[in-house]
Amino acid sequence: MSAPAKTSTPVEPAAPGARRAARRNKGIKGNTLWFWVFVGPFVLGLLIFSYLPILWSLVLSFFEAYNTATPSKFVGLRNYVDMLTDHNFLSSLGTFTIFAVFIVPLTFVLSLALALLVNQVKIARAFFRSVFFLPTACSYVVASLIWKLSIFNGVRFGLANTILGWFGIDNIAWLSTVSPPWYWVPLVTVRLWLQLGFYMILFIAGLQRISPSLYEAAYVDGAKPGWQVFRYITLPQLRSTSVAVLILNLIAAYQAFDEFYNLVGNVNYARPPLVYLYGISLGSIQDLGHGSAGALILAVIIMIVTLLQSRILGFGKAGD
Amino acid sequence: MAVSERTTGTPQPIGFSQSTAGRIGTVLRWIALCIAVVLFLVPFYLILRNALATESDITAPSWTLFPSHLQWGNIKELFNDSTVPMARALYNSAVVGILGTAGQLLLASMAGYGLARIPYRHADKIFYAIVATLMIPGAVTFIPSFIVVSSLGWVSSLRGLIIPTLFSGFAAFLFRQYFLGFPRELEEAARVDGAGYFGVFWRIVVPNSLPFFAAIAAITFIGNWNSFLWPLVIGQDSSSWTIQVAMSTFITAQTINIHELFMAVAVSILPLVLIFAFLQRYLIQGVTQSGIKD
Numbered sequence: 001m002s003a004p005a006k007t008s009t010p011v012e013p014a015a016p017g018a019r020r021a022a023r024r025n026k027g028i029k030g031n032t033l034w035f036w037v038f039v040g041p042f043v044l045g046l047l048i049f050s051y052l053p054i055l056w057s058l059v060l061s062f063f064e065a066y067n068t069a070t071p072s073k074f075v076g077l078r079n080y081v082d083m084l085t086d087h088n089f090l091s092s093l094g095t096f097t098i099f100a101v102f103i104v105p106l107t108f109v110l111s112l113a114l115a116l117l118v119n120q121v122k123i124a125r126a127f128f129r130s131v132f133f134l135p136t137a138c139s140y141v142v143a144s145l146i147w148k149l150s151i152f153n154g155v156r157f158g159l160a161n162t163i164l165g166w167f168g169i170d171n172i173a174w175l176s177t178v179s180p181p182w183y184w185v186p187l188v189t190v191r192l193w194l195q196l197g198f199y200m201i202l203f204i205a206g207l208q209r210i211s212p213s214l215y216e217a218a219y220v221d222g223a224k225p226g227w228q229v230f231r232y233i234t235l236p237q238l239r240s241t242s243v244a245v246l247i248l249n250l251i252a253a254y255q256a257f258d259e260f261y262n263l264v265g266n267v268n269y270a271r272p273p274l275v276y277l278y279g280i281s282l283g284s285i286q287d288l289g290h291g292s293a294g295a296l297i298l299a300v301i302i303m304i305v306t307l308l309q310s311r312i313l314g315f316g317k318a319g320d
Numbered sequence: 321m322a323v324s325e326r327t328t329g330t331p332q333p334i335g336f337s338q339s340t341a342g343r344i345g346t347v348l349r350w351i352a353l354c355i356a357v358v359l360f361l362v363p364f365y366l367i368l369r370n371a372l373a374t375e376s377d378i379t380a381p382s383w384t385l386f387p388s389h390l391q392w393g394n395i396k397e398l399f400n401d402s403t404v405p406m407a408r409a410l411y412n413s414a415v416v417g418i419l420g421t422a423g424q425l426l427l428a429s430m431a432g433y434g435l436a437r438i439p440y441r442h443a444d445k446i447f448y449a450i451v452a453t454l455m456i457p458g459a460v461t462f463i464p465s466f467i468v469v470s471s472l473g474w475v476s477s478l479r480g481l482i483i484p485t486l487f488s489g490f491a492a493f494l495f496r497q498y499f500l501g502f503p504r505e506l507e508e509a510a511r512v513d514g515a516g517y518f519g520v521f522w523r524i525v526v527p528n529s530l531p532f533f534a535a536i537a538a539i540t541f542i543g544n545w546n547s548f549l550w551p552l553v554i555g556q557d558s559s560s561w562t563i564q565v566a567m568s569t570f571i572t573a574q575t576i577n578i579h580e581l582f583m584a585v586a587v588s589i590l591p592l593v594l595i596f597a598f599l600q601r602y603l604i605q606g607v608t609q610s611g612i613k614d
Binding site for chain 2 (some may be wrong): 011013032034035038039041042043045046048049051052054056057060069078113114117118122128129131132133134135136137138139140141142143144145146147148149150151157159161162173193194197198201204205225234235240251254255258260263265274277278281282291292295296298299302303309318
């Protein structure tokens with residue numbers, strides 16, 4: 001049904017611009033009021049709990065602030081210099097980098113593989129999808145608990161060591177063995193278990209958007225089913241999903257906290273930036289000045305990496 | 321553990337007739353699929369096994385598939401253990417989960433509707449200000465947010481746990497995109513009947529958008545229930561621990577009996593299993609929507 005034609009201005013339902021202009025003529029005041037009734041509470045909350053904290057943190061990062069959220073002594077850029085030369089902070093960035101090198105490609109390949117497997121199954125597809133998706137609902141705390149106390153419990157008991165025992169391999173103290181760095185096995189697998197299903201769902205959605213006619217065309221052109229079709233049809237068609245998966249995945253890896261905190265705690269050999277920042281700003285000495293500076297450095301790094309990544313991957317898309 | 325899933329064989333799109341090679345591929349794919357299913361279900365089995373086992377079953381040097389006997393009393397023991405604020409933690413998590421989800425849906429849907437439908441000269445600027453917050457990685461803002469919440473005096477309170485999490489720029493963004501695609505004809509019909517923005521929103525738009533609300537609600541509730549860093553920062557007193565913080569405290573301290581801890585895990589994932597059973601379709605829809613955006 002179309003709009004009532006009682007105004008002198010012609011109202012075209014298909015042209016939102018004209019419609020908006022017509023509405024505006026009817027009563028700017030009423031619309032403005034209603035706009036703020038709808039959007040105002042949200043914007044107010046955003047100002048208090050998003051913009052204000054970031055500004056406050058920015059101010060605090062230039063001050064000394066131990067055990068207080070009130071800036072006490074102006075120190076200029078010293079907090080930033082301290083953090084950028086702090087061996088522990090730099091090594092936490094190194095820990096993150098190693099983690100990302102493991103987790104990003106593994107998550108990408110395995111979630112795509114799961115999506116392809118599930119998508120090709122003709123019976124019980126919903127069952128398989130559910131099984132792989134189910135861990136997504138579990139928390140990192142729950143998963144860490146199973147990993148730490150049941151699967152990778154190092155010395156006495158635990159599933160992993162039991163299985164190794166069948167092959168005559170000695171018990172491994174998974175979470176505390178630094179050389180070789182066995183602690184990465186539980187840290188990486190716990191995240192894979194928790195998040196593969198999420199990315200699998202994104203890939204399945206992407207696969208289902210690919211037009212079957214493309215596959216028919218490839219078949220007519222003589223492409224061999226299997227690797228060729230995957231390489232030249234499926235993968236390029238999944239480009240935008242792949243970019244989304246890589247970026248989401250990298251950001252999520254940068255924000256790693258829960259599993260590191262619960263599996264290995266605040267230890268110097270495997271401490272991502274957030275665990276370190278949590279330790280210095282909310283630990284025994286509440287050093288909020290250095291904590292704020294570190295958090296801002298981290299935020300800037302994440303934003304730069306994200307922009308670079310989307311730019312590099314985005315260029316590939318434009319060239320297609 | 322999950323590494324063996326890489327033996328996926330060659331992927332083959334639907335729509336091709338199967339050759340002999342294709343049939344071998346199918347068998348390999350089924351094997352890969354079954355291995356993956358087992359690997360994904362093992363942790364769930366371990367929760368069940370350990371939640372119903374005795375402490376000596378769990379800590380025995382030689383691991384067994386089944387516990388020596390099923391000990392249903394673990395659940396009673398967990399809630400009667402006076403050193404563990406389990407009931408309180410569950411209550412806190414439920415309040416945070418329910419009120420947090422309801423509040424976030426209300427605020428974000430109204431903001432999204434206003435941005436999508438109510439003409440206002442500066443609407444674009446407001447929208448960009450909201451989208452800009454998405455650029456700031458969520459977890460690195462815990463220090464500044466803690467500063468604000470502690471100066472409001474909300475540390476160790478349910479207010480401090482819930483209110484700062486309500487203003488999700490991402491949810492507002494999703495609702496705006498959704499409402500932009502909402503059929504205008506439905507709204508116009510109500511407008512002719514004299515309804516204002518509020519009436520149209522509550523009586524026409526919301527009732528006709530329940531699947532979308534369910535999708536965002538499922539995602540939000542699971543996120544709230546599983547949230548760890550913020551409740552850890554705010555819950556400095558055990559009376560304000562959520563279930564996640566309570567469990568974490570006992571993993572690191574290990575002062576709780578291990579079979580009780582696994583029973584706590586089983587209890588903590590129960591609401592999520594129920595959501596999964598009843599809302600899976602919406603949950604998947606929500607994941608797809610929230611993932612596609614970036």
